[in-house]
Amino acid sequence: MKNLVILGAGTAGTMMANHLVKKLPRKEWKLTIVDQYKTHYYQPGFLFLPFDIYSTKQVKKNGKKFIPKGVDYIQKKIERIVPETNKVLLEQGDELAYDILIIATGTKIAPDEIEGMNGPMWYKNIFDFYTYEGAKALRDKLREWKGGKLVVHITEMPIKCPVAPLEFAFLADSYFKNKGMRDQVDITFVTPLGGAFTKPKATKALHYLLEEKGIKEVTDFNIERVDYENNKIIDYADTEVEYDLLVTVPTNMGDAVIERSGMGDDLNFVPTNKGSLQTTDYENIFAIGDATNLPASKAGSVAHFEAEILTDNILRYIQGQPLKEEFDGHANCFIETGNGKALLIDFNYTHEPVEGTFPFPGVGPLQLLKESRTNHMGKMAFRWVYWNLLIKGVHIPFVSATMNEKGKHFEEVTQ
Amino acid sequence: MRKLIAHTEVEVNEEGYLTDFSQWTKEVGECIADENGICLTDRHWEVIEYIHEKYSCEEPLSIRGIKKSGVIDIKEFYKLFPGGPLKKATMIAGIPKPKSCI
Ligand SMILES: Cc1cc2nc3c(=O)[nH]c(=O)nc-3n(C[C@H](O)[C@H](O)[C@H](O)COP(=O)(O)OP(=O)(O)OC[C@H]3O[C@@H](n4cnc5c(N)ncnc54)[C@H](O)[C@@H]3O)c2cc1C
Numbered sequence: 001m002k003n004l005v006i007l008g009a010g011t012a013g014t015m016m017a018n019h020l021v022k023k024l025p026r027k028e029w030k031l032t033i034v035d036q037y038k039t040h041y042y043q044p045g046f047l048f049l050p051f052d053i054y055s056t057k058q059v060k061k062n063g064k065k066f067i068p069k070g071v072d073y074i075q076k077k078i079e080r081i082v083p084e085t086n087k088v089l090l091e092q093g094d095e096l097a098y099d100i101l102i103i104a105t106g107t108k109i110a111p112d113e114i115e116g117m118n119g120p121m122w123y124k125n126i127f128d129f130y131t132y133e134g135a136k137a138l139r140d141k142l143r144e145w146k147g148g149k150l151v152v153h154i155t156e157m158p159i160k161c162p163v164a165p166l167e168f169a170f171l172a173d174s175y176f177k178n179k180g181m182r183d184q185v186d187i188t189f190v191t192p193l194g195g196a197f198t199k200p201k202a203t204k205a206l207h208y209l210l211e212e213k214g215i216k217e218v219t220d221f222n223i224e225r226v227d228y229e230n231n232k233i234i235d236y237a238d239t240e241v242e243y244d245l246l247v248t249v250p251t252n253m254g255d256a257v258i259e260r261s262g263m264g265d266d267l268n269f270v271p272t273n274k275g276s277l278q279t280t281d282y283e284n285i286f287a288i289g290d291a292t293n294l295p296a297s298k299a300g301s302v303a304h305f306e307a308e309i310l311t312d313n314i315l316r317y318i319q320g321q322p323l324k325e326e327f328d329g330h331a332n333c334f335i336e337t338g339n340g341k342a343l344l345i346d347f348n349y350t351h352e353p354v355e356g357t358f359p360f361p362g363v364g365p366l367q368l369l370k371e372s373r374t375n376h377m378g379k380m381a382f383r384w385v386y387w388n389l390l391i392k393g394v395h396i397p398f399v400s401a402t403m404n405e406k407g408k409h410f411e412e413v414t415q
Numbered sequence: 416m417r418k419l420i421a422h423t424e425v426e427v428n429e430e431g432y433l434t435d436f437s438q439w440t441k442e443v444g445e446c447i448a449d450e451n452g453i454c455l456t457d458r459h460w461e462v463i464e465y466i467h468e469k470y471s472c473e474e475p476l477s478i479r480g481i482k483k484s485g486v487i488d489i490k491e492f493y494k495l496f497p498g499g500p501l502k503k504a505t506m507i508a509g510i511p512k513p514k515s516c517i
Binding site for chain 1: 480483490493499
């Protein structure tokens with residue numbers, strides 16, 4: 001009997017368990033998945049929780065429910081991976097041997113990376129919304145906040161779901177309008193990048209949204225510290241931005257288990273072949289989702305595309321065939337723009353998001369890079385798709401793992 | 416686009432970054448620095464050397480990487496290349512503007 005072990009039962013790990021249980025002969029392969037928590041969170045919902053659009057119940061479920069029969073589920077913290085002996089050490093001294101290992105431990109926020117961020121004002125007037133706890137604390141704060149300077153801030157790239165902070169700013173605009181207090185709130189978006197959107201083409205096409213919503217923008221801001229006593233963030237060029245309420249996306253890092261195992265880069269992301277998803281250092285270890293160092297978006301949709309390719313490659317690896325280097329960085333994501341509208345973008349390693357239709361060339365119904373109500377419905381439907389199709393590894397109809405170039409108006413990314 | 420820098424014709428993109436690193440010379444670097452109002456000192460060259468090293472191993476550049484480089488701290492990096500230090504330093508070093516991974 002051989003062992004395939006999946007580390008992390010989040011979006012990517014759960015999908016892999018569901019894919020592989022159907023593909024690997026049960027007599028030969030034992031499948032095990034490990035996660036420290038009982039709860040599986042719907043992280044895209046953390047964007048809506050602060051604005052009371054989703055309830056806490058809508059963003060969490062018992063994780064075990066999504067692990068298929070035939071897969072062993074172990075709820076324990078992973079202490080260390082020992083690639084030299086093909087073992088994983090769990091808390092309380094348990095050990096798991098593997099023939100093939102899949103790392104899907106994701107990324108999480110590291111507010112300690114910036115001086116003054118995770119200090120006495122954390123969850124008082126400095127919040128994140130990338131965790132369940134943060135999003136919920138922020139919801140409670142927003143319910144009673146009387147207005148002032150709201151600063152929405154990105155600490156450093158890469159972060160998961162890179163458009164989420166901007167969506168947060170758009171939704172905040174709607175939220176305060178609906179509460180009849182928009183005139184008492186000043187919204188500023190602060191980013192280390194040269195523009196509000198992470199891709200230059202999108203920045204050009206979508207800048208009007210910021211103007212339309214009266215959101216100020218501070219770009220090229222590399223934060224050095226939070227001066228929580230005087231409510232200011234300060235960057236290395238000594239630029240200061242004042243806030244009454246700071247909503248920040250702290251540095252995103254891979255889990256500490258990657259560092260403990262000596263397998264990560266500066267940010268604890270696992271060096272991974274960007275086409276095949278095999279780790280660069282160990283041929284029987286693969287990585288998927290937010291845990292990798294791929295220059296692709298860290299998003300559930302990306303993990304979904306990766307999962308189809310990784311499943312193929314695991315089978316090829318077992319049969320001793322060469323791996324396919326097929327993953328092209330395909331990502332698509334809805335961008336909530338407030339007032340019941342959303343945009344959709346679709347791109348990969350080499351193509352920037354542009355206009356067109358999705359998923360059917362020339363037909364849609366979803367419009368790329370244009371605000372519409374249908375797109376908003378798409379974003380809302382994504383929660384259903386997530387719980388019912390995505391993490392169960394069901395192929396989403398008409399959407400392929402690599403990007404379809406028909407019906408889209410492309411320009412290659414230039415260096 | 417072609418551009419005459421330091422008496423040599425080089426290929427640059429619309430933002431002024433060299434598109435072919437093999438066309439870079441120290442003189443080209445000095446001229447680009449000059450256009451950006453920067454006069455290159457030994458310290459600058461140490462940083463440019465570090466950037467070239469990273470570029471040749473295809474390691475992406477980032478502010479965090481600079482912090483850990485052991486060559487320079489970020490405060491000084493900002494002083495040497497005022498404005499956007501990574502953007503300016505890479506332009507002078509003749510390599511593409513760092514892409515922020517999305
Ligand atoms: C606010 C927000 C909005 C988002 N919006 C979207 C969106 O609209 N569309 C989209 O596609 N994506 C979105 N995402 C991103 C998406 O949620 C993630 O990219 C996706 O969940 C990544 O899956 P993953 O399996 O790689 O990591 P995760 O789902 O984070 O799973 C990692 C798992 O590993 C476990 N783990 C880690 N370390 C250990 C350890 N040492 N021991 C035991 N267990 C461990 C964790 O407990 C966790 O369950 C959003 C994310 C956020 C935060």
